[in-house]
Amino acid sequence: MLFLGSLLALAGCSQKGPGEGENVQIPLNSDSFTNSMSQGKLQNDKIDEASGLVASRSNSKAYWTHNDSGGKSKLFLVDDTGKDLGVFTLKGIKARDWEDIALGPGPKDGVNYLYVGEIGDNKAKYDEKMIYRIPEPDVSEVQTPVKQKIKKDQIETIRFKYPDGKRDAEALMIDPTTKDIYIVTKREDGVRVYVARYPQSTQEVNTLERVGTLDLHKIVAGDISPDGKEVLLKDYGNIYYWKKSGDESIEELLKTAPMRLPYIPEPQGESIAWKLDGSGFFTLSEERGGVEAELYLYKRK
Numbered sequence: 001m002l003f004l005g006s007l008l009a010l011a012g013c014s015q016k017g018p019g020e021g022e023n024v025q026i027p028l029n030s031d032s033f034t035n036s037m038s039q040g041k042l043q044n045d046k047i048d049e050a051s052g053l054v055a056s057r058s059n060s061k062a063y064w065t066h067n068d069s070g071g072k073s074k075l076f077l078v079d080d081t082g083k084d085l086g087v088f089t090l091k092g093i094k095a096r097d098w099e100d101i102a103l104g105p106g107p108k109d110g111v112n113y114l115y116v117g118e119i120g121d122n123k124a125k126y127d128e129k130m131i132y133r134i135p136e137p138d139v140s141e142v143q144t145p146v147k148q149k150i151k152k153d154q155i156e157t158i159r160f161k162y163p164d165g166k167r168d169a170e171a172l173m174i175d176p177t178t179k180d181i182y183i184v185t186k187r188e189d190g191v192r193v194y195v196a197r198y199p200q201s202t203q204e205v206n207t208l209e210r211v212g213t214l215d216l217h218k219i220v221a222g223d224i225s226p227d228g229k230e231v232l233l234k235d236y237g238n239i240y241y242w243k244k245s246g247d248e249s250i251e252e253l254l255k256t257a258p259m260r261l262p263y264i265p266e267p268q269g270e271s272i273a274w275k276l277d278g279s280g281f282f283t284l285s286e287e288r289g290g291v292e293a294e295l296y297l298y299k300r301k
Contacts (some may be wrong), residue, residue: 002039026240029259033280036264036296040082044145047076048287051170052101053271054223057112063295068286069097069120069272074194077139077146080282082295084145090116092152093132097121099270100221102181103136107199112136117172119183124166128205131158131172131181131196151266160196160206167192170270171222171233175250182250183208184219191219193254210220211251216240221272223281224250232261232281234272239283239298241262261298267291 042050056062058091061080073093077085097120106113118130133156137148157180171184179198186189194208214233222233231242231253242257266285274281280299287293 017154026238026258026260028262029213029241029299030262032241032259033261033298033300035262036283036298039080039282039295041298042078042082042084042284042293042295044076044078044084044087046074046087047078047293050284050286050293051099051270052117052172053282053284054101054103054114055273055276056139057136057276058138062139062142063282064101064103065271065284066098066101066116067095068099069095069122070158075101075114075116075150077142078295080295080297082293084107085139085142086146086148088137088148088150090132090150090152090155090169092136093155096197099170100172102172102174102223103177104224105179106133106135108135112149115172115174115181116278117169117183119169119172121166121168127166128161129169130157131160131200132156133202147162156202158196158200158202158206159204160200160208162194163207163210168192170220173222173224173226173231173250175228176226177228178249180250182222182224184214184222186218187219188213188218190214191216193251212254214254220270223272223274225274225278226276227278230274230278231273232274233258234263234269234283236269237263237265239272248275263298264296266296267295 051068073095077089080223099120100117102115114134116132124138167185169185173182181196190213193212218235239261258285267288271284
């Protein structure tokens with residue numbers, strides 16, 4: 001497994017995730033980020049199964065999110081206090097099981113793209129999965145809620161399959177330096193890491209490349225920092241953190257042992273996103289047990 005050998009040499013503390021039977025023997029690093037601070041509850045009550053989160057590139061205070069399986073094909077824009085900034089509907093697209101969202105470069109230089117991951121597959125039924133790639137709408141001047149339709153001809157579909165069977169995944173990331181797309185699976189005892197190298201075809205089905213295994217379980221969200229140097233992955237009870245020491249690739253970075261960051265478990269926390277300036281990151285949960293969705297900020301010390 002990618003970092004199992006390193007972990008065996010580490011004397012770490014452990015933390016159980018809610019509903020998990022195993023302990024995670026990964027050292028806790030409480031020196032780099034603060035404990036969570038609530039920034040506010042989500043104003044738009046239509047966001048009740050938030051399953052992805054990413055920082056806008058045209059508005060430093062705005063974040064994109066979406067609902068989970070069975071929702072409508074809508075992206076929601078909120079500010080960093082949970083205020084509603086708008087709803088963007090993807091015309092002609094059905095949301096079967098959207099599980100994560102990423103934002104980064106793509107085929108046109110100077111354009112930032114949203115990558116919406118139709119990557120969930122709880123019962124391993126689907127041979128093909130989809131990622132929808134859309135130029136990020138310019139939301140730099142948005143201060144009050146807007147409604148906008150994203151036309152079908154603006155949406156590219158990246159279809160893909162795994163090289164080794166059907167998989168369920170909830171973590172989608174894009175490397176801003178290579179434009180490669182990374183997917184981390186959810187259900188294996190040791191989750192698997194796959195990559196779709198750039199350029200990804202929008203005409204043929206892409207077969208992902210398996211680049212490793214992590215000694216983790218039930219990974220539900222991930223994000224690569226805007227500068228490409230740091231990676232966050234989370235399960236329901238823990239946040240894992242990697243930082244590059246040089247110019248190593250993402251898969252090389254994931255071969256090293258992560259640190260575990262302070263995290264206050266949420267009802268069903270399935271979203272994590274770096275701040276645009278890298279000064280911290282946000283988490284967001286689905287609503288569960290009557291608890292409203294709320295944005296939490298972890299600041300860099």
